[in-house]
Each structure stands twice: as structure tokens, then as C-alpha cells.
Amino acid sequence: GLEEGAKNQxxxxxxxxxxxxxxxxxxxxxxxxxxxxxxxxxxGRDLPPLCLDVRQKQRMSxxxxxxxxxxxxxxxxxxxxxxxxxxxxQDDMEKSKAxxxxxxxxxxxxTTFDSFLEINAAFKxxxxxxxxxxxxxxxxxxxxxxxxxALLNTPQxxxxxxxxxxxxxxxxxxxxxxxxxxxRAYCILLQNPQFSNTSTYVIYAHLLRQIAALTEADHHFLxxxxxxxxxxxxxxxxxxxxxxxxxxxxxAKPEEFPPMVKCTWWIPSATKVLALFNAANSLITPPIISxxxxxxxxxxxxxxxxxxxxxxxxxxxxxxxxxxxxxxISIAAKKVIIQRDSEQxxxxxxxxxxxxxxxxxQKPDMNMLFLNVKVRRTHLVSDSLDELARKKADLxxxxxxxxxxxxxxxxxxxxxxxxxxxxxxxxxxxxxxxxYHKDSQCHWFSSFKCDNYSEFRLVGALMGLAVYNSxxxxxxxxxxxxxxxxxxxxxxxDHNTLVGICGVxxxxxxxxxxxxxxxxxxxxxxxxxxxxxxxxxFQVFQEEFGVIKSYNLKPNGDKIPVTNRNxxxxxxxYVDFLLNKSIYKQFAAFYYGFHSxxxxxxxxxxxxxxxxxxxxGSPELDMSALQRSTQYEGYQKTDLTIxxxxxxxxxxxxxxxxxxxxxxxxxxxxxVGGMADLNFKISKSETSTNWLxxxxxxxxxxxxxxxxxxxELKQKLIIGISNAEGFxxx
Numbered sequence: 001g002l003e004e005g006a007k008n009q010x011x012x013x014x015x016x017x018x019x020x021x022x023x024x025x026x027x028x029x030x031x032x033x034x035x036x037x038x039x040x041x042x043x044g045r046d047l048p049p050l051c052l053d054v055r056q057k058q059r060m061s062x063x064x065x066x067x068x069x070x071x072x073x074x075x076x077x078x079x080x081x082x083x084x085x086x087x088x089x090q091d092d093m094e095k096s097k098a099x100x101x102x103x104x105x106x107x108x109x110x111t112t113f114d115s116f117l118e119i120n121a122a123f124k125x126x127x128x129x130x131x132x133x134x135x136x137x138x139x140x141x142x143x144x145x146x147x148x149x150a151l152l153n154t155p156q157x158x159x160x161x162x163x164x165x166x167x168x169x170x171x172x173x174x175x176x177x178x179x180x181x182x183x184r185a186y187c188i189l190l191q192n193p194q195f196s197n198t199s200t201y202v203i204y205a206h207l208l209r210q211i212a213a214l215t216e217a218d219h220h221f222l223x224x225x226x227x228x229x230x231x232x233x234x235x236x237x238x239x240x241x242x243x244x245x246x247x248x249x250x251x252a253k254p255e256e257f258p259p260m261v262k263c264t265w266w267i268p269s270a271t272k273v274l275a276l277f278n279a280a281n282s283l284i285t286p287p288i289i290s291x292x293x294x295x296x297x298x299x300x301x302x303x304x305x306x307x308x309x310x311x312x313x314x315x316x317x318x319x320x321x322x323x324x325x326x327x328x329i330s331i332a333a334k335k336v337i338i339q340r341d342s343e344q345x346x347x348x349x350x351x352x353x354x355x356x357x358x359x360x361x362q363k364p365d366m367n368m369l370f371l372n373v374k375v376r377r378t379h380l381v382s383d384s385l386d387e388l389a390r391k392k393a394d395l396x397x398x399x400x401x402x403x404x405x406x407x408x409x410x411x412x413x414x415x416x417x418x419x420x421x422x423x424x425x426x427x428x429x430x431x432x433x434x435x436y437h438k439d440s441q442c443h444w445f446s447s448f449k450c451d452n453y454s455e456f457r458l459v460g461a462l463m464g465l466a467v468y469n470s471x472x473x474x475x476x477x478x479x480x481x482x483x484x485x486x487x488x489x490x491x492x493x494d495h496n497t498l499v500g501i502c503g504v505x506x507x508x509x510x511x512x513x514x515x516x517x518x519x520x521x522x523x524x525x526x527x528x529x530x531x532x533x534x535x536x537x538f539q540v541f542q543e544e545f546g547v548i549k550s551y552n553l554k555p556n557g558d559k560i561p562v563t564n565r566n567x568x569x570x571x572x573x574y575v576d577f578l579l580n581k582s583i584y585k586q587f588a589a590f591y592y593g594f595h596s597x598x599x600x601x602x603x604x605x606x607x608x609x610x611x612x613x614x615x616x617g618s619p620e621l622d623m624s625a626l627q628r629s630t631q632y633e634g635y636q637k638t639d640l641t642i643x644x645x646x647x648x649x650x651x652x653x654x655x656x657x658x659x660x661x662x663x664x665x666x667x668x669x670x671x672v673g674g675m676a677d678l679n680f681k682i683s684k685s686e687t688s689t690n691w692l693x694x695x696x697x698x699x700x701x702x703x704x705x706x707x708x709x710x711x712e713l714k715q716k717l718i719i720g721i722s723n724a725e726g727f728x729x730x
Contacts, residue, residue, distance in 0.1 A: 034136030079181070080430055082121040084108065086143050088513055093150050098105035103145040109151070115172065116185035117509040123147075123188055124181075132180050132223035139184055145233065148193055159194060166192070170206050180220055187225050190273070191233055193718040196240055198256050205266045208244075212272035219276055226280040227288065234277070234288050241274045243457050245328075268320040271328060278327045285507070291607060304329075308337050320397045326605040331613055335672045338602045338614070342396075342468050345600070349396045365678040371397040372561060375418065376404045384422055385458050395461065395597045399469045413697030416666025419462065419471055426459055427475070433459070433586075439514045442476045445583040445590070448544050453589035460593025463615050468597050472617030472669040480508040480579060482615075489603040491595045501533035503715060504579045506571060512579070520571045529564065534576040536562040538570060540577060553577055617669030621657050623650055634684025637706075642682065648717060656718065663721040666697035 089108065096102045112122040121127060123140050131138025151159060166189060190211070195204040211222070226234070248266050251257055281287045299322055309322035318561055322329055328338075335468040350369040357364045371394040375383040388395070427434050427443055434443040435457060445456070466473045480502075487502040506524075509517040523530065530536075538557030541550050552558055553573040564572045606614070627646050635642050649660060658668035664680065671677045678700050685694065685703040693716060694703040707713040 011024050033670050061156060070566055079117055079121040079124065079127045080119075081127070082112075084122070086146050086227055089143070089146060089150075096154075100160060104162060105154060109147075109154070109158050110161035110165060112147070113162045114168055115165070116169050116182050117167070118165075119185040120181045121189055124184065125360040130180065131184075134221055136223075137184060137225035137228065138180075138577075139225070141228075141233075143228070144188055144191060145230075148191060152193055158367060162192075163194065163200060166203055166207070170203070170210060172400060174710060177691050178214060180221070181223070183214075183218055183221050186214075187222060191229070191236055193236070196243065198253075200249075201244065201247070201257060204244060205263065205269065208241075208273050209265060210268040211276075212269040223276050223280045223283070225688075226277055227283050229288075231288050234281075235293065238274065238277055238289065238293060241270050241277070242294075242328075244270050244300075246297055249298055249302065271320075271322070271325050275325055275326065278325075291327065291609070292331075292470070294327045297330055297332075299329055300333045300336075304333055304337050305340055308602070323605060327607075329605060330671055332535065333611050334602070334605050336611060337605065338467065338600065339470060341600050341602045346398055348392070350398075353394075353397075357627050362614050369397060370400045371395060372400050372402070373418070374402045374404060377421070380422055381425055381455070381458075384418075385454060388458060388461055389454070392596070395465070396468070399465055415469065416471060416697055419466060419473055420662075420666070422462060423475060426455070437512060440478065440512055442478045442512060443479075445586045447542060447586075448584075456586045456589035457593035457596075460590040460595075461597055462593075464594040464597025467614050470671075472667045472671055473615055474667070474669060476614055477612070478508070478511040479612065480504060480511060481609055482611040483508075484580075484608065485591060485594060485611060486551050486603065486608055490601070491592070491599060498584075500584070500591040501580050504575050506575055508579060509575050513606040520574065523562075523567055524571060526567075530567055531561045531563045534562060536570070538562065538573065540574060542582070542696075551577065551582070613672055617667070617671050618674075619669060621654065621661065621670060622675055623657055626678070626680055629678070630682065631679070631681045632683075635682060641704065641706045641713070644707065644713045645682070645704065645717075647710060648699070648714045656721070659721040660717070663693075664695045664697065664702045665700045692716050694720075 007606070092104045092108065107607065112118055123144050124131070125138050125140045127139060141314070151162065169185065169189075173665045186207070189207055194200050195207075229237070235241065245267055248257065248263075248270075250259075257263070274294065278291075281289060281291070281294075302322075305322050307321050310319060311321040326334070333412075340367045353368045354364055359369060371391060373391075375387065399415055401414045401416065403418075425431065427436075429436055432448065433446055435446050436443050463473065463475070465471070483502050484500045487500055492499065504521060506517055509520070523534065525535070538553040538560045539550055540553060541548055543549075550558070552572075553570065554560065560566075627650070630637075632642065649657065652660065661670075662668040665678055681699065681701045682705045683701055684704045685691070687705050687706045689707050691705055693705070695701065696703070707716065
């Protein structure tokens with residue numbers, strides 16, 4: 001931020017901007033699209049749409065454009081000659097600090113930022129080279145960083161001169177397409193640390209507006225240039241944009257900004273520019289910063305359902321919604337949207353069932369409002385399959401489970417147990433549906449052919465029911481599975497359309513079969529003669545029930561040798577065969593099962609990684625966080641029994657901690673909101689200390705007798721959590 005008193009000095013910029021505009025209007029430039037008049041900005045709604053409708057699967061992807069976008073650009077104007085180097089600038093700074101005479105530094109800053117041409121003259125690596133490719137912006141990043149790092153340590157008149165210069169640059173008339181020098185200037189100005197201060201937000205907003213209104217070809221260049229920015233600077237720009245959006249939504253001092261009705265374009269412009277950085281981040285493997293660094297937690301506090309409904313109703317119109325830019329919405333906020341959307345669907349289905357009963361003059365009962373599943377523990381999979389197949393119309397109702405012959409009432413605990421036991425049985429290696437890969441510690445679909453894939457549909461429906469009913473599952477699928485599950489995110493109307501097919505790479509195979517992927521990687525880098533040394537063809541072999549079967553990767557593949565020239569094609573076809581084609585029927589059934597429950601436009605908001613978190617929760621246990629958020633009934637957190645309890649639990653192995661979590665909550669995974677979302681409670685049990693602890697998984701409640709010492713508590717707790725299957729009634 002700026003030094004004390006900066007806000008007062010910058011408060012005159014409103015008058016300054018207005019004065020400049022009045023002068024321009026006097027010269028006949030009343031219709032300039034870049035006017036910086038703060039009140040009555042009339043051109044806010046005239047911008048091109050600042051969104052791509054994710055409903056049409058047109059998320060920001062700059063790879064869709066050619067590597068070199070050819071657009072007609074006017075010739076670059078000749079740049080002034082500026083010879084100052086990083087060393088010269090640093091020497092000037094040291095002299096100014098020592099002498100207190102900032103004239104040389106002031107002149108440098110005021111000249112450099114006075115126009116886009118001057119910015120290029122100072123920071124372009126070679127003023128005689130055009131730098132017209134996406135690969136090299138031509139910006140001297142080191143010089144830019146040094147100048148910006150020093151800026152906030154200069155006197156206020158120096159900082160003020162920079163902002164005045166930026167205003168001059170932004171006020172220049174647009175005469176046709178932007179030049180590459182203009183784009184370079186925008187790229188440099190976005191990194192200005194002064195824009196962290198709210199006093200500069202009016203100027204910052206206009207900079208963002210101009211960048212947001214650039215053509216797609218211009219955005220293409222900015223995206224590719226942005227991915228070359230260092231991680232530190234990249235993160236700073238992203239944080240600055242997020243802060244700008246947050247403070248415009250919830251200003252600490254509303255009087256600092258123009259009224260919201262006068263600047264409705266601020267947030268859309270900032271979000272569009274943020275989308276460019278998100279696109280740049282996605283082009284790099286691994287990404288520059290985590291996708292979670294684009295989350296804006298401030299949005300958790302707005303009316304998310306209004307945003308969601310606006311997006312559903314208006315789609316790719318000029319009406320802005322954050323749902324058009326799902327990367328900015330946190331997983332916690334997306335979970336809220338999905339849950340509320342699910343609840344509304346549940347209520348709608350239940351209401352329709354009630355109306356149907358009444359219209360047929362039948363007596364309504366409470367059971368019709370739920371998806372009631374009755375199963376025998378001894379026939380768990382077959383009973384579950386029959387129940388879900390028989391009650392397809394009820395899948396979007398609230399789930400209630402009954403184990404035949406047991407007295408437990410399902411307030412949530414039986415549902416959790418049903419999921420856990422069913423998943424455990426289906427994924428057992430002896431069952432044959434999924435193959436467990438020890439190297440990657442994950443499951444993958446068995447490629448064995450069969451006559452009926454309904455059980456794969458059951459697994460998909462289970463995952464859908466888990467998301468729908470906010471249950472976390474202990475399923476270990478690789479990330480590639482969730483990418484396929486969103487391909488496409490909405491079930492196509494045409495049943496002949498392929499589903500669950502997505503672009504896969506060797507990296508995806510590494511996450512499932514690392515040893516095989518390593519071998520294929522070795523093939524790609526082999527320096528000898530591939531055809532003579534490997535003697536392979538475009539054919540693969542698989543064992544199915546003891547029989548070796550062969551499959552061609554392309555027509556007549558058994559007659560096409562793998563050579564140095566075609567080995568990349570061979571590897572790509574091999575990976576596609578393993579992860580797409582060989583398991584197509586299995587995965588298609590799984591896909592339709594999931595979407596039979598979870599069909600919702602809300603899925604368009606999710607990344608594959610986010611679907612995994614919603615389904616499985618997080619495996620990272622933080623028992624200290626659980627301790628901080630635990631509520632007590634009959635105990636105080638300072639009581640001796642409670643202190644014994646946490647001493648024992650924090651000393652448990654990870655395996656025992658997971659058993660405790662499963663015993664008390666029905667799942668050993670942490671929900672999206674973290675341990676605090678469990679609402680874990682420890683209640684005092686007035687029974688004998690000879691009794692074991694009891695859990696009410698419906699309410700995430702542990703009933704703990706007042707054991708006399710730590711040793712006794714540890715012994716009884718371990719026995720209790722290690723023998724925790726089945727339910728009864730007290």
C-alpha cells in the first residue's frame with residue numbers, strides 16, 4: 001500500500017480526470033470510448049459481452065486459437081530512444097535516498113509512464129524489434145520489477161506523477177486495433193503495485209475496462225505473455241484483482257468509490273481480466289499457481305442462488321453473473337449452490353408425488369417423500385441394485401436406508417453405513433468390477449467384457465447420491481475419472497453421442513499405471529532404432545479370463561510397425577485405448593448412473609478436482625482443527641476426561657484417527673468445509689465407566705463416560721472404534 005496520507009493526496013484525481021475530460025470535450029472528442037469521467041459513465045453497457053457461456057462448454061481456452069493469430073495491426077509508431085539501464089536506475093535511487101533530491105527519479109517515472117510509447121521505450125528489450133509473437137512479449141521483466149519495487153518507497157509526488165501518466169495513456173484515442181506496443185503497456189501496467197490502494201481504484205477500473213474490451217486476438221497475446229510472468233508477480237496481480245472485486249462488493253468505506261449504479265462495469269471488467277490470468281495459468285503444467293488461488297471467498301457471502309438463477313435464465317447474454325466465471329467461486333460456495341439446487345429438486349419431486357397421490361384419491365404418507373432403500377446385509381449389492389432400479393423415479397428424493405432385521409432408525413447414520421459397506425464390497429478385487437493398482441493406490445475400471453453393465457451404473461448412481469445427499473465416500477479413483485465424468489457435464493439429448501470420452505495424455509496414465517507409463521515414456525525418448533529394437537506394431541494384447549486377446553490401435557494396426565517417426569502416435573493411441581476405448585461401455589454405464597441422480601447445470605461450474613472433493617471429501621485429517629471446533633454437552637473443555645481424550649487422540653496413528661472419525665461420523669473423510677463442518681460434539685454419558693463409548697453418527701456425536709484415567713480411556717476408546725459395524729436402538 002501507499003504511505004500515510006496517500007489517500008488525501010490521491011483524492012484530487014477525480015477532479016483531475018474530470019478536468020482532462022472537459023478539455024477533451026472542448027476539442028470535439030465527446031464520444032471517446034475511453035472517457036474517464038467518473039459520474040454518468042454511459043458506455044458501461046456498450047462493451048462486448050464479458051463472458052463466455054460455460055453452458056455451451058466454451059470456457060476460456062486460449063489454445064483454441066492458432067499459435068500465431070494474424071490480425072491487421074497498424075504499423076508500430078517509432079519509439080523514443082531511452083537508454084537508462086537497471087544499474088543506472090538503481091544508482092539514481094541510491095543517490096536520491098542519500099541526498100534527499102528525488103528530481104532524477106521523479107523525471108524518470110513521470111516520463112516513463114506518460115504514455116504507452118514511453119512505457120515501451122523504457123521497458124522493451126529491443127526497441128528495434130517488433131516482438132509480434134505470443135512466445136516473447138519483448139518486455140524486460142527484470143527492469144519492470146526493479147522499477148515497481150522501488151516505486152512505493154519514493155515520495156508521494158513521484159507516485160502521483162506515475163498515476164497522472166497512466167491517466168494520460170488511458171485517455172489516448174483508440175484509432176483502430178491495438179498495436180503490440182499497446183498490449184505490452186497493458187501487460188506492464190497490470191503489474192503496478194499502486195493498484196493495491198483503494199485510492200487508485202477509479203484509474204485501475206478504467207485500465208481493466210480497456211483490457212476487458214480488447215479483441216479475442218489481443219487477449220490471446222496477453223494470455224501467453226502473462227504465463228511468462230514470475231510466480232510471485234503473477235500471484236500479486238491475481239490477488240490485486242480479487243481484492244478489487246471484494247472491496248467493490250463490500251467496501252470498507254463506501255464513500256471512497258462512485259455509487260455502484262454508476263460503475264456497474266467495474267466487477268465484470270475485473271473478472272474478465274482475471275479470466276485471462278486463469279487461462280494463462282491453465283496453459284502451464286504444472287500451473288503457475290494453484291487453481292484455488294483464484295477463489296474469492298468474499299463471494300461466499302453474496303446471494304449465490306440469485307447468481308445461479310441469473311446465469312440459468314440469461315445464459316450468454318449481456319447480463320453478468322459470477323457463474324459465467326466458475327474459477328472464481330470457491331468449492332465451498334459451489335457446494336452450497338449444488339446442495340440448494342438439489343434441495344429444490346428434492347422438494348419439487350416430493351411435491352409432485354404428493355399431488356399425484358391426492359389426485360388419485362389415495363392417502364398420502366411420509367414415506368412417499370423419500371427414496372426408501374431396504375437391504376439385507378447378506379445380499380447388499382443385489383438388494384441395492386434392485387431397489388435403485390425399481391425406484392428410478394425417486395432417485396432425487398431424500399435418501400433413507402433400512403437394514404432388514406435391525407432396529408436402527410435412519411437419521412443419517414444408516415445411510416453413511418450403507419454407502420461405506422456397498423463401496424467396500426463393490427471395490428473388492430474378488431468382485432472383478434475394478435482393478436486396484438498398488439503403485440498408484442487407486443482403482444480403475446476392469447476392461448473385461450460382460451453382458452450386463454448395470455452394476456457400473458449402480459456405482460455411478462451411488463456417487464451421484466453421495467453428492468446429492470452430502471455424503472463423502474472413500475473411493476480412490478484417479479483424477480482422470482472425474483475429467484471423464486464431466487465429458488460432457490450435461491447428458492446429451494442424442495443417445496448416440498459418445499459420453500465419458502476426454503482427451504487423455506501420458507500424464508493421466510502415470511496416475512493410474514505408473515510403471516507402464518514410464519515404459520512408454522522411455523519409448524518416446526529412446527535414441528536407437530525403435531522398429532528394429534522393439535519390434536512392435538500398432539496392436540495391444542490383454543488377458544481376459546485367462547485368454548490373451550489382441551486389439552488393433554488403428555485399422556490394420558497389426559501390420560504397421562512402430563518406428564521413430566510414428567511412436568508418438570502409437571503412445572497416444574495406446575493411452576486412449578486404455579483410458580477410453582477399452583472401458584467405454586463400463587464407463588458409459590457409470591456416467592449415466594451418476595448423471596441420473598446429479599443432472600444439474602450446477603455441474604458446469606465444477607472442475608474435475610472439485611468433483612473429486614465433493615464425492616470423496618479430503619483425506620487430510622487435522623485433529624487439532626477438530627479439537628478447536630468441537631462442542632461439548634455435559635463436559636467443559638477443561639475437564640480432566642476431555643483433556644485425557646485429546647491427549648490420546650492427538651497421539652493416535654493416522655489409521656486410528658480415521659477409525660475414530662468413522663466411528664463418530666460414519667465417514668473417515670473430511671467434508672468440503674473442513675473439520676469445522678462436521679459439527680462434532682462430545683456428550684457426557686452417565687453410564688458406568690465399564691461401558692464403551694457410544695456414537696450417534698446421525699448427529700456426529702460421541703458419548704463418552706467419565707473414565708477415571710487416561711489408560712482406561714485409551715483402552716475403551718480403541719476397543720470401541722475398532723468394532724464399530726452395525727446399529728441398535730437405546
